[in-house]
Amino acid sequence: MNSTRALDALIEMMAKLPGLGPRSARRAVLHMIRKRELLLTPLADLMQQVAASARECLNCGNIGTTDICDICASEKRANGLICVVEDVADLWAMERTAVFKGRYHVLGGTLSALDQIGPEQLRIPKLVDRVQTEHITEVILALNATVDGQTTAHYIADQLETRVTLTSLAQGVPIGGELDYLDEGTISAALNARKSL
DSSP states (O other), rough: OOTTHHHHHHHHHHTTSSOOHHHHHHHHHHHHHHHHHIHHHHHHHHHHHHHOOOOOOETTEEESSSOOOOHHGGGGGSSSSEEEEHHHHHHHHHHHOOOOEEEEEEESOOBTTTBBOOGGGTHHHHHHHHHHHHTTEEEEEOOOOSHHHHHHHHHHHHHTTTTTTEEEEEEEEEEEEGGGGHHHHHHHHHTTOOOOO
């Protein structure tokens, strides 16, 4: 019997995580074993806890431990603003800024004819329903500046154009960015979205 079967299986599972390959997974597992009491045991307990309690918010699609996430449950956030994002990672990135004080809507991806992903596979019908029932005044489309992201944004705009004010995130030169290092598309977007000083 192979005495390292469980270790090999753990390394193999860790290697499936984004950003970790087999070598990085091996190093992470060895580090956790060396710090068993500090890292491995608490991590195993937390993973078991999260596996049992994590769920998708029935309203917006965020991940939390209750049927309705804290953001949707907060009356302070019921200000008529919804920020539409592709996935939960985007929502969490927006929340890290601590700037947006409205609510979110997670689509669960973008429209893609190649992958046969249509509006029904995403949470677009739920978004249209929320705009009507939650007295939404503005929908901010915070989708990635990819072909699929822009296609999805245009589709949503067509669905909502007469019901609500639609805006999108500004695109262009990032803070600290140097023009020489930017691609033509980014520079074009920055020129088109220019504002007066």
